[in-house]
Amino acid sequence: MRTLVIIALLGTALASAAKAADAPYDLLEIDNWIVKWGDEALGSGAVVTYAYADAKRSFPKARNCQDIAPLSKLLKATGFDEARFRQETERALAAWEKAANIKFVPAKVGQDADILIGTQGRPRGRAFANVSLPESRRLAAIQKSRQLASAQESRQLSAIVDTGSARRRHKPLGIARIKKSLVCLNPLQRWKIGRDGDGDVYDLNYTLMHEIGHAIGLDHAGSRGQLMSFRYQDHLMGLQAGDIAGVRRLYGSAE
Ligand SMILES: [Zn+2]
Structure with a gap:
């Protein structure tokens, strides 16, 4: 499995394009692919399995969450019990389910979950996610970028100068189904349940x-x-208007 992305640390500055001023969101792109679970079509629903890491696992090709560990260290440090942690996770999943046509089901024992949730084996930052695509998608992206580079060379050779100043965002290659996602929290950070300002x-x-x-395929929204x-x-x-608009763009409205 070739893993290709990075994502997100809460608090990390990543530029993000707002799709609409009133409800901004940005779809995640990996190697120029818009990514989602389920069918490779925007607005189509998905069923996604999830599991909690029950042992240390390594994902050497991942940019984030390369080493995932069980929750125990975080639970011990925070004093939360595991049932409570799971409850908070299930509430988080339910919020997305309520917003769009996406369902989360616990992976069966022995099944490789679509989304694996755990703590960081090598703690840094606060929390990260990692989204990976099948190797074929990465190769397609490399091939495409070579074609683009070669087309650019031809244009330079023909000495046609493009005076347009608008730098259009690249066009995505298409929509690709996510192969696996990881979510990992830093067990050495302080955490809380509830808000206190x-x-x-x-x-x-x-x-x-x-x-x-x-x-599930969303990037930072500003x-x-x-x-x-x-x-x-x-x-x-809870989810805000842009979050809801974004997840509905990917999976359609909740049924
Ligand atoms: Zn983030």
């Missing part, structure tokens, strides 16, 4: 909602105002 200690449910947003914005905003309760 302290933006330095992140709420578990908020963080899980945000990282699951990446795990700096603030949305749950998918890259800044942690302790006062934001």
Whole structure:
């Protein structure tokens, strides 16, 4: 499995294009592919399995969450019990389910879950997600970029100067089905359940909602105002208009 992405740390500055001023969102792109679960068509629903890491696992090709560990270290440090952690995760999943036509089901024992949730084996930052595509999609992206480079060379040779100053965002190659997503939390950070206005200690449910947003194909939606914005905003309760518009673009409205 070739893993290709990066994502998101709450609090990391990544530029993000707003699709609409009133409800901004940005779809995640990996190697120029828009990514989602389920059928490779925007607005089509999906059923996604998830599991909690029950042992240390390594994903050497992942950009984030390369080493995933069980929840135990975080639970011990925070004093949360596992049932409570799971409850907060399920609430986070339910928020996305309520917003769009996406369903999350626990992976069966022995089944390789679509989304694996755990803690970081090598703690850094607060929380990350990692989204990977099949190798074939990465190769297609490489091939395409070579074609583009060669087309650019031809244009330069013909000495035609493009005076247009508008730098259009590249066109995505298409829509690709996600192969696997990882969500990992730093067990050495302080965490809380509930809001108290302290933006330095992140709420578990908020963080899980945000990282699951990446795990299902959403990128950051600007700096603030949305749950998918890259800044942690302790006062934001639940998904905002842009988050909902974004997940509906990918999966359609909830049935
Ligand atoms: Zn993020």
